[in-house]
Amino acid sequence: MDTLLTWVIDSLNATALNGFVMDNRFVFPLLEMSHFMGLCLLFGSLLVVDLRIVGLARSVPIDRVDVFVRFALIGFAINLVTGLLFIVGDSDRYLVNNAFWAKMGLIVLAGLNTAYFVRRIKPQMDAGVTSADLIGGAHVIAWLSLIIWSCIIILGRFIPYVEDL
Template identity: 75%
Template sequence: METLLNWVIATLNGSALNGLVMDNRYVFPMLEMAHFIGLSLLFGALLVVDLRMVGVARRVPMQRVDLFVRFAPIGFAINLVTGLLFLVGDSDRYLVNVAFWAKMGMIALAGLNTAYFVRRIKPQMAAGVDSADLAGGARTVAVLSLAFWCSVIVLGRFIPYVEDL
């Protein structure tokens, strides 16, 4: 397994994309700014929706809150692209880092939670069902969403400070 990991790291480090990300003094900071904007769109939208689903700001109709959901995939897409560029650019930092792998695990769990939300909860929100009447464990989904995404943020901040596996 370690040999495969070393091969992947060497291959990524030898790529032209790695050179673009690491050898240009503007690219990495621009990626960091874009990653932060993506995170703001993703987490900001989720925060509004999840807090409303747990009962905060009950006067705001669920259909209005549902409008925020469209910003989450945009933020996620920005973070996916910039995150992949970080990985290609500095693979020997990321691929051997326990905080990175824990972050990827949390993103996977958040993705499963989101899939459940999209299939079971979002159609009710679009129909105007109030948060108190949402079926399918909506509050649990919202709490898990907040927990998973907060963990992703914290683990992402740990990456520069955590040593190798």
């Protein structure tokens, strides 16, 4: 294993936060439940937004999906905090895991996809443009979002079962 990675893992394992997460029998299960709830909020909200963009979920007015975008951001924030606590608490499992790093790479890709959505697609939706008239590859961005986040969920489930680096 790389010396820098070993140093990072050893440093995280020596923190009080690591001890709090790993030594308290209620913390890790609470983090797991919170992470799952955040994921439900995130993916459920994105599902409504993305399906509306591709022309489904037509009962949701396109200029009102911003409510779901806000819930998706709340879900992402929950997952960011709990995910960081997982890493600090059990860095031996996460930082040497191929599925974890693939998941992190896809989260970066999802972030770039979201940045494009916010910059190019969301202003059109706020202006009331119908999903059929959205420009800038809106349908592609929505399908990419669904595919990327589905893969992120799958990779998250793979983490306990994938070999180390």
